[in-house]
Amino acid sequence: MNVIWRNSISCLRIGKVPCRYQSGYHPAAPLGSRILTDPAKVFEHNMWDHMPWSKExxxxxxxxxxxxxxxRVHPEEQVKYESEASKYWDTFYRIHKNxxxxxxxxxxxxxxxxxxVDQKTEEKVGEVSWNHVKTNAANCVSRNQNRKNSGLPRKQSKAGSAFTSVDHEEDRKGPLKTELFPGSMATFRILEVGCGAGNSAFPILNILQNxxxxxxxxxxxxxxAVELVKSHASxxxxQCSAFVHDVCDDGLPYPFPxxxxxxxxxxxxxxxxxPDRMQSVVNRLSKLLKPGGILLFRDYGRYDMTQLRFKKGHCLSENFYVRGDGTRAYFFTKGEIQTMFCKAGLDExxxxxxxxxxVxxxxxxxxxxxxxxxxxxxxxxLS
Structure with missing residues (x-):
């Protein structure tokens, strides 16, 4: 089972897309397996998967x-929500923290x-959990040992430190071939946009610690939010660089190439x-990916209960709303997402x-x- 799983990931890396990644495919059991077949049992669980809507x-x-x-919200108020967006989120995290x-x-x-790609997983029958994910630590140790024995420059024990001295004498004599930056020695790099208090970052770091x-x-x-992440015990x-960045600012450089x-x-x-700034944001993120790199997206869909709960006077524009705390939310359709990311040069x-x-x-x-x-x-x- 583990071999099949790793092969499917490897296929993705080289551009071959197995069925699990195809457009419209819903994940198999255990995810997506809680299907409501008897309406009388609807309150037996907190959540039911793949629920069709009736016409009514x-x-x-x-x-x-x-x-x-x-x-609609008055135009002057809309300008304030746009220009002071970071202030509203700062206030949110100051109040709620993590x-x-x-x-x-x-x-x-x-x-x-x-x-x-080379990281192993173990799955218990009927259960998938971050706690059950293991890494091939022996392979990592073996690769580092091979570098040492072969006389190649020794990589740091952790991928992130951009300031570790290079031990190899030839590297000290000549100019550095690669400019150092946080994570410059890594061979696999992930960026989480909008990390908040670290509710995604720390589960990921727990997986990547080995x-x-x-x-x-x-x-x-x-x-x-960034301060909450950097002050967290984990x-x-x-192996992690948290930084303040406004993705809407096209001219603002990232701390990596x-x-x-x-x-x-x-x-x-x-x-x-x-909504007027979304396309430029996606375009910029696309440039950060290496060929074969992948962008993973999840967000609110049209007619989600969050959208239905907004009262009159909170609508900024079509399907775009402001909450009572000044933060905003848009509700997408599948077609909008397809158009936006494909325009950025990415394949669906x-x-x-x-x-x-x-429930x-x-x-x-x-x-x-x-x-x-x-x-x-x-x-x-490039085509």
């Missing part, structure tokens, strides 16, 4: 959206591409950006609408959740 439910959702978008969002322990199940040749970048334009500067990333994680971030490998039924068993309330999930790969060769 969809019509009611459309009507609700029409109602809550009839009154208590608001749960750790995204589902990331590996949805996005196995986060793992380096893969010293991997490196994680994570950024957020709220400085308070933060390791040798273009074209070096294997994976970009863009999860519930794009929805907080003004997965693009699906994930519909689930969330409050205590209050006997049913709520439809709608998310859009996609995987978009940078071509190996």
């Amino acid at each position: 439910e969809e019509a009611a959702a459309k009507k609700k959206i029409e109602e809550n978008s009839t009154v 208590k608001f969002f749960k750790d995204r322990n589902w990331l590996l199940r949805e996005f196995p591409e986060i793992l380096p 893969a010293p040749e991997s490196f994680l970048y994570c950024c957020d334009f709220a400085s308070g 933060y390791r500067a040798a 273009d074209g070096i990333l294997d994976v970009i994680l863009l999860v519930f971030v794009l929805s907080s950006i003004h 490998k997965q693009n699906l609408v994930d519909r689930r039924l969330q 409050n068993r205590e209050k006997q309330v049913k709520m439809h959740r709608v998310w859009v999930q996609g995987k978009f790969q940078k071509p190996l060769h």
